Amino acid sequence: MSTRRFQFASSNLSKLLAIPKYVLSWLLAFFVPRVPGTWAFGSGIGVGEGALALARELRDSRPDAHIVWLVADETEGALAEAESFTPVVRRSRHGFWATLRAETLVVTHGLGDVNRFGVFGGTVVQLWHGAPLKRIHLDSAVTTAVRGPAPLRGVLQRMYARGTKQVSLYVAGSVTAAERLRSAFRVAPGKVAVLGDPRDDELAAQAADPTVAAAARERVLDMLAPQLQGGLAAGPLVLYAPTWRDGEPDPAIPTDAEVAEIVAALARVDARLVIRSHPLGEGEYGAAVGDRIHLLGGDLARDITPLLGAFDAVITDFSSIAVDFSLLERPIQWFAPDLEAYTATRGLYEALEVTAGSTIARSWGEVTASLSELVTAGTPARREASRAAAAIAARFHPHRDGNSARRVLAAIERLRLPASELVEPGGVFFESFYGRQVSCNPLALDREIAARYPELPRYWSVTSERQDVPAGATALLVGGVDWFAARRMARLLIVNDWLRFGFKRGPDQIVLQTWHGTMLKHLALGRPNVSLRTKLAIKRESRRWSMLLSQNGHSTDQFRNSYAFDGEILETGYPRDDRLAVADLAGEMNPVASATARQTLGIPDGRSVIVYAPTWRDRGTTVVDALDVNALADALGEDWIVVARGHTRTHELGSYLRLNPRVIDATAHPDINDVILAADLLVTDYSSVMFDAAVAGTPLAFYVPDLAEYRDAERGFTFDFEASAPGPLLQQRDELLPLAAQVREHGRAAPWIADYRPAYAAWQARFTPHDDGAASARVVDRLAERGAFGAALERDA
Incomplete structure (x- = not known):
């Protein structure tokens, strides 16, 4: 098998050296028109992946489409011709011209799947090549690595960012995968569509029809026939598919002793292990080949996904093959001897334990100990592993009808509609x-x-x-x-x-x-x-x-x-405050409104509620938690629930850590009115929530240890806040505790609240004079007067 060692650093260096070619190609793209109905396909593995499924759907449903496949060599060219596609060598003048003239470009690994210098101005569709488990592209420092000074690395980062902007549509198999692609490529959410992964269409058919899966098994056995001693295998087939280690050796290559242990475990259930090393990885598994262990390399099967129905179980580490295989709801044995190191270097989007939902083996001994149970029908271990696989499928495969290629093709056509x-x-x-x-x-x-x-x-x-x-x-x-x-x-x-x-x-x-x-x-x-x-x-x-x-x-x-x-x-x-206005009954909170809000937030009965809702900071890099909500919950004790509500501009900076069971993070809750209506006491700093809360008459306190800095250096105030605040300005968390105790005992009749009643009334008179519950109606009335509803207004008049 191949032992070539691709590394991101060397690939990235070649990108930097090619900058003059990129510039010239970009200029040329302004003068060379693209030909309607022409398509250029490419894939990092050759003629395969989701690009092949999409090209076949295009060929069969749009016979007038002209399909070019960008290939690396004659072998790939022959495969393209067998599919009735026109092969063109990718890294050639013809490859550049074919890419530059094609109206639509489809890739699975990156722009280099076609001729990367000809993509400017084309409709580029990125299918990707599996649901991302490991961090990819801009989410991993490994992928954008280059040796050299900081300015050089900065240029590379900008090149990556510009490259992502060339893509018109990213295709994701699930919402979870879509969120990761959006993060990795730093693109607007609408550039990524959850359409299902075309590379899984054939696998979906195998999951639905056992005879289709049986045909996949026969294809695999035919490929392995020269390696099989004693004829075709009747027992279980187990696939081992480790992922690539970014150019580093695979730490899971078994020793001679481990090979003997694996063979013995396979013999006990008359099973065979088929090893599929990552095409880019260095995997010296050749020494392990022999009795019951076989290699299924790219020379035999260029694309493994359509063959997964052949296998009774899969062993893998961080490979997206596990996500594909989960469609079959068959056992997956997760095996990651370098889990900590890989997580620390390449990185994962979530802990592998979360993805797996099952035990992660750390040695071949642990794998072989469970192997016979995993491939034997009816065993508790196989049932549990199948349930874990079904849970993965539920997360990553909302589309299981085998029609993903059809959906993607329709989505591409929508890109051109007026x-x-x-x-x-x-x-x-x-x-x-x-x-x-x-x-x-x-x-x-x-x-x-x-x-x-x-x-x-x-x-x-x-x-x-x-x-x-x-x-x-x-x-x-x-x-x-x-x-x-x-x-x-x-x-x-x-x-x-x-x-x-x-x-x-x-x-x-x-x-x-x-x-x-x-x-x-x-x-x-x-x-x-x-x-x-x-x-x-x-x-x-x-x-x-x-x-x-x-x-x-x-x-x-x-x-x-x-x-x-x-x-x-x-x-x-404010229309958003209409609900708050009608909940305020002559200075007292409507108990029904409060109870409904608390139930929505999951607040237990009998607890008092303190809300902490700070604003964001202009140069902030983390969630604002000056009050330390977990420490506050500890200090307040069992009678209180602390509800934390972060500003919308801090959503990407993380969330409030719920180290205390009496802390509720309501940052992502869709309606802040629930938070306000649930509060016995609302604490903020400089957020405009102070004005909304006043509509409901909610008691207010202000935790402002950075008052002087915020007022004088960061933003400044539009009025004298200190003189008119409708509640106390606090500098220490401990100052809040006696105020909360009074609220717990007396409610809105607490002595300190009474002290601020004149200031609160003046605040309401100044800032909420129109908030009577009918603001929405007044606004819509005015919009109607201006004809904002057009034909609808005339029809309903």
């Missing part, structure tokens, strides 16, 4: 916090609009398939073609932050900027030391808005100055 064919024109586009949440003012307005105009198309911007959108609305992933189409074709856009991605408001479009809170801290042009570039960006952004929503007069003045906005401002109160 916006008017992707979405219904004249609808409403909603976005909250750049799509990270379905919440805030846009959500409140969605409810009002849906009630009045139920037939109006409604589109919600989201960053994950896991997000729920309101009934009747359509979720669109940020940055996808449908997402761009909805923004372009919507009559009304309702957003609470910047629009991004070069949005230009059309002449018939209305953009309502609701923003996301009354400002204590300065924003936009009001921030200190704003650069000229930022000032221009701020003014360009505010010109995209037709109308701006304001909670109060203070916000109205700030918006005029901070965004240089001279359009219409609706000072109506």
Whole structure:
């Protein structure tokens, strides 16, 4: 078998040396048109992987398509011709020209699967080659390694980032895989579509039909026939498929003594072990070949995935073959002798124990000890291993119908459709916090609009398939073609932050900027030391808005100055606070509203609730936890639950560690109103949640040990916060404990709350004068007056 030692460092160096070729190719791409209906396919393993499944579907369903396969040598060329594809040598002038002229390019390992210099301007589809278990691309320092000074490494990083932007569509088998691809390639969520993995289509057929799996077994036995002594094997077949070690030797190569032990274990159940080393790996398994141990290298089977139905069990370490094989719901024995070292160097997306859901063997002795049980029908070990495999399949294979190639082909064709064919024109586009949440003012307005105009198309911007959108609305992933189409074709856009991605408001479009809170801290042009570039960006952004929503007069003045906005401002109160307003009954919390919120958050009966909801920091690199919620929970004792709510801009920095069972991290909870309504006491620092909580009359305290720094150096305040705060300003965590004790005993009648009642009333009069529970209705009324609902308004009038 091959012992060539590919390493990322040397490959990356060659990329840097080729920069002049990239530049010239990029310039040439401006003048060379791509030919409609032409496709260029390539794969790191040759003619195989998901690219082959997709090319076959294209060939069979679109006979007018011209399919070129970029090959490395004559052997691959013959395989391409056998499939009725046109073979072209990848690293040749013909390969460059074929890639440069093809309308659509399909790859599985990277842009180098075709001619990497000809990809500029083409529609590139990246299928990848399995669900990522180990960290890939920009998520692993190994993959972008290069020897040299920091500037050289910086150039390489930019080249990688630019390369990811060449790809129009990344295909994922599952939401879990999609999230990892988005992270690894640093692309917008909508660039990655969960369509199923075409390379698993044949395997899905084997899982559904035992006769198809039996045919795969016969193919494997035919390949192994020269190695089989005494004819075809009737007993179980076990596949051992270790992953590649990034150019390092495989630590699991068995010793002579281990080989003897493996053979003995196989003989006990009349089984055979088939070794499939990674094509890029160095695996000297040749010495192990003999009685009951066989090699199935790339020379015999270029693509192993369509043959997995032949095997009764799989042994692997970090290979995505385990995820493919789980479709069959047959036993997987995880075997990772270098688990700690591999995790520390290459890295995994989650602990291998989490993925496996079963025991991880660390030596061949442990593997052979369980082997006979795994391949014998009806044993407890085999049943348990099959259940663990089924759990993996449930996570990684939502599509098991064998039609993934068909879905991918349809998705590629959608990339070229005009916006008017992707979405219904004249609808409403909603976005909250750049799509990270379905919440805030846009959500409140969605409810009002849906009630009045139920037939109006409604589109919600989201960053994950896991997000729920309101009934009747359509979720669109940020940055996808449908997402761009909805923004372009919507009559009304309702957003609470910047629009991004070069949005230009059309002449018939209305953009309502609701923003996301009354400002204590300065924003936009009001921030200190704003650069000229930022000032221009701020003014360009505010010109995209037709109308701006304001909670109060203070916000109205700030918006005029901070965004240089001279359009219409609706000072109506906040729609997102309508629910809070109706829950406040003459200064007391509606017990039904509070109980419902607590039940939603999972708060046990009889506990008091303290909420900690800090804002983010401009140069923050971690979750803001100055209060230390776990230490606070310890100090408060059994009677209290601490609910932590991080800012949306800290979501990517992690979450609150729940070291204490009385801590609830509600950062990802979709509705902050639940958090406010559940609170007996809400603690913040400089977050605008202080204004929303005042609508519900929630007692407030402010933990501000960095007050002077934040006020004088970071952002600055838009009013005298210290003089008007409707609650105490605290510097030490211990100062909070007696306040909480009074709340536990007296509720809103606590003495310290009474002391702040005049300040609280003044705060409400200044900042929440319009929040009476009807803000959503007032806003929709005004939008209707401006014709924001178009034909829907005329129809329902």
